[in-house]
Amino acid sequence: MSSANSLTVDDLGSAAQRDRRKRILDATYELAKEGGFDAVQMRAVADKADVALGTLYRYFPSKIHLLVSALGREFEHAESVLREKPIPGETPSERVIYVLKKTTRGLQGDPHLTEALTRAFMFADGSVANEIHSVGMLLTSMLTQAMHPGATELTNDDIATARVIGDVWLSALVAWVTGRSTAVETSAHMENAVRLLLRD
Amino acid sequence: MSSANSLTVDDLGSAAQRDRRKRILDATYELAKEGGFDAVQMRAVADKADVALGTLYRYFPSKIHLLVSALGREFEHAESVLREKPIPGETPSERVIYVLKKTTRGLQGDPHLTEALTRAFMFADGSVANEIHSVGMLLTSMLTQAMHPGATELTNDDIATARVIGDVWLSALVAWVTGRSTAVETSAHMENAVRLLLRD
DNA sequence: GGACGAAGTGGAACGTGTTCCTATTATGTC
DNA sequence: GACATAATAGGAACACGTTCCACTTCGTCC
Numbered sequence: 001m002s003s004a005n006s007l008t009v010d011d012l013g014s015a016a017q018r019d020r021r022k023r024i025l026d027a028t029y030e031l032a033k034e035g036g037f038d039a040v041q042m043r044a045v046a047d048k049a050d051v052a053l054g055t056l057y058r059y060f061p062s063k064i065h066l067l068v069s070a071l072g073r074e075f076e077h078a079e080s081v082l083r084e085k086p087i088p089g090e091t092p093s094e095r096v097i098y099v100l101k102k103t104t105r106g107l108q109g110d111p112h113l114t115e116a117l118t119r120a121f122m123f124a125d126g127s128v129a130n131e132i133h134s135v136g137m138l139l140t141s142m143l144t145q146a147m148h149p150g151a152t153e154l155t156n157d158d159i160a161t162a163r164v165i166g167d168v169w170l171s172a173l174v175a176w177v178t179g180r181s182t183a184v185e186t187s188a189h190m191e192n193a194v195r196l197l198l199r200d
Numbered sequence: 201m202s203s204a205n206s207l208t209v210d211d212l213g214s215a216a217q218r219d220r221r222k223r224i225l226d227a228t229y230e231l232a233k234e235g236g237f238d239a240v241q242m243r244a245v246a247d248k249a250d251v252a253l254g255t256l257y258r259y260f261p262s263k264i265h266l267l268v269s270a271l272g273r274e275f276e277h278a279e280s281v282l283r284e285k286p287i288p289g290e291t292p293s294e295r296v297i298y299v300l301k302k303t304t305r306g307l308q309g310d311p312h313l314t315e316a317l318t319r320a321f322m323f324a325d326g327s328v329a330n331e332i333h334s335v336g337m338l339l340t341s342m343l344t345q346a347m348h349p350g351a352t353e354l355t356n357d358d359i360a361t362a363r364v365i366g367d368v369w370l371s372a373l374v375a376w377v378t379g380r381s382t383a384v385e386t387s388a389h390m391e392n393a394v395r396l397l398l399r400d
Numbered sequence: 401g402g403a404c405g406a407a408g409t410g411g412a413a414c415g416t417g418t419t420c421c422t423a424t425t426a427t428g429t430c
Numbered sequence: 431g432a433c434a435t436a437a438t439a440g441g442a443a444c445a446c447g448t449t450c451c452a453c454t455t456c457g458t459c460c
Contacts, residue, residue, distance in 0.1 A: 014456090014457085016456090017407085020408090038446095041445090041446065041447085042446075042447060042448080043446075043447090051408080051409090052408060052409040052410060052411090053409090053410080053411080053448090054407095054408070054409070054410085054411095054449090054450085054451095055407075055408050055409075057447095057448075057449080058407075058408080061448095062447080062448080063446095063447065063448090119323070122322040122323070122374060123319065123322065123323065123378075124378060124380075125378045125379055126378060126379030126380060129379070129380050132380060133380075157396065160389075160392045160393070160396060161396055163389065164364070164368055164392075164393045164396060164397075166371075167367050167368045167370075167371035167372070167393075168364055168367045168368070170367075170371055171366075171367035171370050171371060172367070174322060178324060178325045178326060178329075179325055179326030179329065180326065180329050180332060180333070189360075189363065192360045192364075193360070193364045193367075196357065196360060196361055196364060196397055197364075197396055197397065214426090214427085216426085217437090220438095238416095241415090241416065241417085242416075242417060242418080243416080243417090251438080251439090252438055252439040252440060252441090253418090253439090253440080253441080254419090254420085254421095254437095254438070254439075254440085254441090255437080255438055255439075257417095257418075257419080258437080258438085261418095262417080262418080263416095263417065263418090
């Protein structure tokens with residue numbers, strides 16, 4: 001586990017290092033946004049971030065780690081934006097659907113970026129478990145927050161429900177980024193799933 | 201779409217060609233079973249099938265097409281085995297869980313093969329949409345059959361429920377083959393999802 | 401300020417998916 | 431049987447993820 005982890009902000013002592021890390025993730029973000037998974041080439045990232053290829057690999061041990069970390073940063077950002085305002089909606093399902101729609105619309109506005117990040121997520125193996133896990137927790141917590149705003153205690157069923165919704169969301173996203181379903185179908189399917197799970 | 205399709209059995213005129221195709225899929229199957237996605241190397245497949253690399257690419261335009269075609273063949277086989285006997289269980293959820301467990305156990309008995317096929321499935325883009333779609337339909341129909349054995353009419357909710365279960369199944373499978381969750385966790389999560397969806 | 405280890409640079413090199421080219425072999429037509 | 435066309439063999443070549451190495455720079459301790 002310790003053998004192949006991405007360097008987190010906390011691992012980095014100097015300001016220069018934190019800056020390198022940021023430049024790398026910024027470059028990754030831009031390349032992904034412009035050309036998707038295939039455009040995020042390690043040499044291109046290194047060039048754009050003004051960093052040697054070997055250094056890039058010291059910070060992120062693989063392309064997958066790199067993309068999943070970039071996904072994590074974006075997700076944190078989305079989550080903090082979401083946290084600023086209370087979630088509108090009378091019922092849990094209305095609020096969950098609001099969160100999903102908002103998030104999905106954000107992703108669908110950046111198809112290349114979404115394709116790159118989703119592909120990476122799906123291809124990630126055990127060595128990326130840490131990065132994946134933190135993204136998963138973030139998503140689950142966003143969903144449980146929408147279900148029970150401000151709640152401090154959650155039942156097992158709440159968490160399980162959130163995870164199922166997360167699964168559906170991921171499958172729908174994969175189908176969409178691989179061109180196997182349209183944005184409209186994706187939304188409809190997710191709404192349907194929420195309705196089936198949260199009958200309120 | 202028409203530009204990059206795998207050659208199907210129907211496309212092939214001579215017996216020699218059908219035999220080449222079969223040798224290729226057999227070689228793919230064996231390599232996948234032994235070493236998973238990474239072991240299915242195009243040169244190795246070509247060698248094992250006694251076929252030139254260029255010929256392999258004439259039959260299957262990419263590694264993904266090759267693996268998804270192999271997946272299709274295996275899935276049809278599994279489905280025909282399942283169809284032979286009535287599904288045991290008193291309630292829809294019991295029957296669905298039976299089907300999921302049986303299928304999952306089959307897959308987990310061949311972890312390398314499953315890993316190779318799931319990876320290919322997740323990485324497949326629009327050019328493989330046809331093959332993917334038929335596999336998806338097969339899974340959905342297996343699940344609706346388990347929910348309502350022998351039913352001729354299905355509600356939209358039945359189909360949506362089956363698709364949600366399929367999504368969870370796929371996510372769980374991905375998590376398992378990528379080493380992010382254990383076989384036991386996979387089963388538990390799927391059972392949980394079914395219970396949440398089919399409260400009977 | 402000098403020494404030393406860690407981190408970074410620059411780039412060569414390797415593996416594997418994919419493409420491409422030429423020579424050879426099948427297949428079908430007259 | 432001679433020929434035209436397509437299919438296949440064999441393998442070189444290219445792209446990109448990844449590894450590795452020799453060298454330089456940076457940070458820290460004396």
